[in-house]
Amino acid sequence: GAVVSQHPSRVICKSGTSVKIECRSLDFQATTMFWYRQFPKKSLMLMATSNEGSKATYEQGVEKDKFLINHASLTLSTLTVTSAHPEDSSFYICSAREDRGLEKLFFGSGTQLSVL
Amino acid sequence: GENVEQHPSTLSVQEGDSAVIKCTYSDSASNYFPWYKQELGKGPQLIIDIRSNVGEKKDQRIAVTLNKTAKHFSLHITETQPEDSAVYFCALPRSQAGTALIFGKGTTLSVSS
Secondary structure, eight states, rough: OOOOOEEOOOOOOOOOOOOEEEEEEESSSSSSEEEEEEOOOOEEEEEEEEESSSOOOEEETTOOTTTTEEEEETEEEEEEEOSGGGGGOOEEEEEOTTTSOOOOOEEOOOEEEEEO | OOOOEESSSSSEEEETTTTTEEESSOOOOOOEEEEEEOOTTOOOOEEEETTTSSSSETTOOOOOOTTTTEEEEEEEOOOOOOOGGGEEEEEEEESHHHSOEEEEEEEEEEEOO
């Protein structure tokens, strides 16, 4: 299947700092990527839809100024957690599907964010 | 929007036994039904999917069955092995094709040897 690469896999930061997470589609183009958040022993919750060349679409309750999404190319989307606080600690996962219309959604390996 | 209910939340089996996880949904327009496996600390991995024009799909020890009339689809794992231990999620497209997936609450499968 298609490969989605996500970095870093783990990050620890101090309160008030910003953290950037990268998501790359390695062997396909992805006009649309999705960012999910997952708390321990819980399901994946959609945070936002990242659209190449335009603004991201955020789910209800997700602060767009807190979670900045940039989709600058057909293979790269970034999520920046700004002014991180302990409650932002979570597992963040990106996903993408091939532009050629297939339905399969592939996921990155996730980023465990711990805010001290 | 679409809703998906997944059961059971936990499932413990002996190695070699079969495991079945079921998901029910509400939107009769749903036409794509994937299953994901998530190991600890990793992203979900697509293990099998089915479209609404077929009732069953099999890939070695894994199969998915779909009952569109009753609006449920199930994951079947035969001859379970310890490495099958993981969290399994069913998912559905939220609305039309090309949109995000919404996920069931997950089933923690434990296979003991």
